Amino acid sequence: xxxxxxxxxxxxxxxxxxxxxxxxxxxxxxxxxxxxxxxxxxxxxxxxxxxxxxxxxxxxxxxxxxxxxxxxxxxxxxxxxxxxxxxxxxxxxxxxxxxxxxxxxxxxxxxxxxxxxxxxxxxxxxxxxxxxxxxxxxxxxxxxxxxxxxxxxxxxxxxxxxxxxxxxxxxxxxxxxxxxxxxxxxxxxxxxxxxxxxxxxxxxxxxxx
Numbered sequence: 670x671x672x673x674x675x676x677x678x679x680x681x682x683x684x685x686x687x688x689x690x691x692x693x694x695x696x697x698x699x700x701x702x703x704x705x706x707x708x709x710x711x712x713x714x715x716x717x718x719x720x721x722x723x724x725x726x727x728x729x730x731x732x733x734x735x736x737x738x739x740x741x742x743x744x745x746x747x748x749x750x751x752x753x754x755x756x757x758x759x760x761x762x763x764x765x766x767x768x769x770x771x772x773x774x775x776x777x778x779x780x781x782x783x784x785x786x787x788x789x790x791x792x793x794x795x796x797x798x799x800x801x802x803x804x805x806x807x808x809x810x811x812x813x814x815x816x817x818x819x820x821x822x823x824x825x826x827x828x829x830x831x832x833x834x835x836x837x838x839x840x841x842x843x844x845x846x847x848x849x850x851x852x853x854x855x856x857x858x859x860x861x862x863x864x865x866x867x868x869x870x871x872x873x874x875x876x877x878x
Contacts, residue, residue, distance in 0.1 A: 728871050729874055732866050737783065762859065767809070769789055770782060813850060814853070830846055
């Protein structure tokens with residue numbers, strides 16, 4: 670599957686905000702966004718007023734980049750959210766937030782979402798006792814996500830948990846660090862999803878198409 674292989678700090682500079690694509694490393698003082706570095710290419714371009722469409726597009730790009738998904742995947746998520754009863758934007762974020770790779774990252778078993786995707790693909794994660802190697806698998810209420818009882822798997826998870834010990838686990842998840850296990854207590858609500866994105870702009874973008 671196609672994926673971005675370039676420097677991730679460049680993505681944050683493009684969006685002019687921290688997307689925390691490197692996890693805890695984004696909190697370090699040498700972060701380019703923290704230093705106020707300009708977006709790539711802006712030094713050579715004349716600054717123009719951004720249109721309403723441009724603002725909506727940027728919000729969509731932020732979501733795609735935060736969760737590490739491509740345009741076709743994102744469109745499928747939006748179509749699914751749009752055809753479910755409820756608020757489309759809230760449902761869209763809920764679907765993305767409950768992807769297995771994101772849950773593994775949020776629980777602190779990996780340093781970043783990119784690492785979480787690789788961690789899942791390499792078979793280090795179990796859901797309800799069964800090995801799952803598909804990062805896009807969506808968890809549901811009552812699911813138990815566990816790091817496999819193997820030396821390599823748990824050693825990597827232990828290092829990540831130590832590095833991310835100050836990270837707060839959201840209320841819709843329960844973490845047992847000693848057993849390398851997490852449980853989905855409920856589906857996340859909008860207030861429990863802390864990403865720097867205005868999802869209503871994304872809904873407006875797709876509505877006008």
